[in-house]
Amino acid sequence: xxxNSPTQRGGARGQITPIxxxxxxxxxxxxxxxxxxxxxxxxxxxxxxxxxxVLLIVAAGGAxxxxxxxxxxxxxxxxLLLPAAPTGTIIGGLMIYHLTVHRDQFRRS
Numbered sequence: 594x595x596x597n598s599p600t601q602r603g604g605a606r607g608q609i610t611p612i613x614x615x616x617x618x619x620x621x622x623x624x625x626x627x628x629x630x631x632x633x634x635x636x637x638x639x640x641x642x643x644x645x646x647v648l649l650i651v652a653a654g655g656a657x658x659x660x661x662x663x664x665x666x667x668x669x670x671x672x673l674l675l676p677a678a679p680t681g682t683i684i685g686g687l688m689i690y691h692l693t694v695h696r697d698q699f700r701r702s
Contacts, residue, residue, distance in 0.1 A: 607691040607694065607695040607698075608687060608691050609656055609657075609688070609691050609692065609695060609698070610656075610657050612684060612687055612688045612691065613653040613654075613656040613657045613667065613688075614653070614657070615684060616649055616650070616652065616653035616656075616667065616670065616684075616688075617649075617650050617653045617654070619646075619649065620646040620647065620648075620649035620650040620653065621646070621650060623643075623646035623649075624643040624646035624647055624650070626638065627639065627640060627641075627642045627643035627646065628640050628643055648666070649670050651663075651666070652666030652667050652669075652670055653667065655667070656692070659698050659699050660699070661699050661700075661701060663699075664692050664696065664699045667688055667692060668689065668692060670685075671684075671685040671686075671688040671689045671692070672685065672689070673685075674688075
């Protein structure tokens with residue numbers, strides 16, 4: 594029995610799933626730092642500041658599951674990452690490229 598799930602290894606074209614997993618790691622680490630009250634540079638975030646990292650995790654999960662809302666949320670977060678040179682620019686730019694080129698994977702069934 595074969596599973597044609599888009600998250601199956603080799604089932605989906607492009608690099609959307611690996612980049613989305615990077616977004617999940619970034620979101621999870623940032624959310625933990627916010628809840629722990631750790632100092633990030635000159636800023637000491639509070640638990641309330643964990644809302645956007647959690648939303649990033651939700652967006653990445655939607656992209657992995659190929660949901661249209663996940664695609665649009667990942668577009669928004671990718672644009673926000675672009676000014677964070679060089680890593681954010683590379684990751685954000687790649688995600689925007691792959692979300693655009695492989696947008697047919699996000700069609701409603």
